[in-house]
Amino acid sequence: MSSFSTCVKGIAFAAAFGLMGSTAYAQSLGVNAEQAMAAIAAMQKYAVKDGSNPSYAVVDRDGKVVLLMSGNNAAPHNLGLAQRKAYTANMFKMPTIAWRDKSMPGQPEASERDMPDVIPLGGGVPIMVGGEVIGAVGASGTRGGQEGDTACAQAGADAAAALVNRLQASN
Secondary structure (H helix, E strand, C coil): CCHHHHHHHHHHHHHHHHHHHHHHHHHHCCCCHHHHHHHHHHHHHHHHHHCCCCEEEEEECCCCEEEEECCCCCCCCHHHHHHHHHHHHHHHCCCHHHHHHHCCCCCCCHHHHHCCCCCCCCCEEEEEECCEEEEEEEEECCCCHHHHHHHHHHHHHHHHHHHHHHHHHHC
């Protein structure tokens, strides 16, 4: 086999290996629009059962907005709260209701509450895939208060993660 032929085969193998790796890497970068829509659809399903019209937010792993949706007749502040809840869940890699309790005044993490755009309210949940946070969802305005907002957001996070897992399994 000539060295040129060996070199071409090596380049082809490296390119194929690189493309396979980039597909998996691209899926693990963060939440995309399709996954965000799946999250919001699941949160809306929760809200119908709850009899509420909350507002929703989905952010990627960098905390940037992927999708926002204001509930019908939702209070004006709910959309901003949903976004901040999603951002907070993403930032601290835990549900915001847990971070709320962990960062109470007097706790070692209390100063984290001074960071811009974070909010110590339940209703934000990270989207976990393979132990990795790929984004987060936030809900504000359910009938159940912070616990209801958290349950709604959990439904969205679970739906987005399930979609990612299905896509990864089919590849």
